[in-house]
Amino acid sequence: MSIASLKLRPLLVVIATHCLATQCATSSHAADGAANSAPKPTSPLDCEKLASIPNTEGLGFPFAGVHGNALLVAGGANFPNGKPWEGGKKVWHDTVFVLESLGGKWKQAGKLPRPLAYGVSISTPDGIACLGGSDAERHYADCFLLKWSRGKLEVATLPNLPKPCANFTGVLLEHTIYVAGGIESPMATTALHSFWSLDLSRPDATWRELEPWPGPGRMFATMGGQGGALYLFGGAGLKANADGEAERQWLTDAYRFEMGTDWKQIANLPRPVVAAPTPAPALGQSQLLLLGGDDGAQAATSPDQHRGFPRDILAYHTVTNRWTTIGKLPFSYATTPTANWHGRIIVPGGETRPGIRSNEAWVARIVPR
Numbered sequence: 001m002s003i004a005s006l007k008l009r010p011l012l013v014v015i016a017t018h019c020l021a022t023q024c025a026t027s028s029h030a031a032d033g034a035a036n037s038a039p040k041p042t043s044p045l046d047c048e049k050l051a052s053i054p055n056t057e058g059l060g061f062p063f064a065g066v067h068g069n070a071l072l073v074a075g076g077a078n079f080p081n082g083k084p085w086e087g088g089k090k091v092w093h094d095t096v097f098v099l100e101s102l103g104g105k106w107k108q109a110g111k112l113p114r115p116l117a118y119g120v121s122i123s124t125p126d127g128i129a130c131l132g133g134s135d136a137e138r139h140y141a142d143c144f145l146l147k148w149s150r151g152k153l154e155v156a157t158l159p160n161l162p163k164p165c166a167n168f169t170g171v172l173l174e175h176t177i178y179v180a181g182g183i184e185s186p187m188a189t190t191a192l193h194s195f196w197s198l199d200l201s202r203p204d205a206t207w208r209e210l211e212p213w214p215g216p217g218r219m220f221a222t223m224g225g226q227g228g229a230l231y232l233f234g235g236a237g238l239k240a241n242a243d244g245e246a247e248r249q250w251l252t253d254a255y256r257f258e259m260g261t262d263w264k265q266i267a268n269l270p271r272p273v274v275a276a277p278t279p280a281p282a283l284g285q286s287q288l289l290l291l292g293g294d295d296g297a298q299a300a301t302s303p304d305q306h307r308g309f310p311r312d313i314l315a316y317h318t319v320t321n322r323w324t325t326i327g328k329l330p331f332s333y334a335t336t337p338t339a340n341w342h343g344r345i346i347v348p349g350g351e352t353r354p355g356i357r358s359n360e361a362w363v364a365r366i367v368p369r
Contacts, residue, residue, distance in 0.1 A: 058357030
């Protein structure tokens with residue numbers, strides 16, 4: 001069932017409840033027919049490669065989502081003219097790519113209003129909500145919808161955020177988008193302690209500023225939703241060091257929020273998780289998954305010596321309030337969105353280590369046992 005056929009629901013993967021084994025199986029098939037004919041992997045989480053996104057350098061934190069039964073990936077940033085340690089400069093992009101079937105090939109669909117990356121993207125029945133983000137000069141409060149209709153890309157406006165924001169996180173619950181944290185400018189030395197909502201069911205909708213979580217401000221956190229509640233996991237705080245430059249604080253705290261109630265702190269993460277693919281996919285009715293992300297263990301390592309981000313899958317159980325490690329991924333990404341397409345988790349490439357992106361898009365599904 002496609003996202004387009006669903007009424008306003010969270011951007012989450014609704015999957016029959018299974019217990020995950022300890023290994024994320026990989027396979028080379030991408031089309032459904034090939035998947036059905038392949039031997040069943042030993043793990044119920046089956047990860048497959050889609051066609052590679054046609055930007056050879058890969059993209060850091062593009063917008064991505066599903067509309068009109070198609071997967072769209074838009075914008076993003078990379079280092080096409082040399083790595084950062086070689087003096088290369090980051091470049092922001094405005095190209096929108098579309099994939100119309102799991103076994104298909106990407107094609108260029110159009111352009112964003114401007115080069116953008118590091119915003120929040122949320123799939124809704126009316127289009128992919130693209131919120132905030134940055135370019136080489138500044139951060140933006142602009143919000144818009146990307147729509148795929150009759151083979152053409154359309155762009156519609158949404159209300160602006162209360163202030164410019166990038167490196168933040170968001171999720172859709174019922175008909176309302178919630179976003180949290182981020183930073184207001186490229187030179188910020190503090191992360192935002194902000195929590196905003198936009199009710200898409202209201203024709204006169206504007207962003208509401210809500211009471212934030214009781215912990216510190218943060219950027220690059222991960223949000224997910226289960227059972228009418230949203231969850232905020234980890235991320236990084238910022239403070240100015242002795243030279244006045246931004247310094248990261250690696251966070252492990254986590255929080256639960258449900259409209260009409262106060263925020264509640266929940267079990268800490270077993271390790272820091274910064275810039276994990278977001279929103280956090282749901283597993284069944286009581287688990288949320290963190291797929292990799294940066295744990296800060298190599299923060300002092302030279303970028304050209306970095307070994308890549310963790311591949312383990314952390315699962316938070318919303319009933320028992322416990323974390324478990326339930327397997328490993330065949331990829332290791334940070335700064336990338338997730339989407340739900342044909343009941344599968346989509347991770348459209350991302351950052352594999354500082355300064356390095358991958359254009360390999362992955363799809364994960366639960367294999368019947």
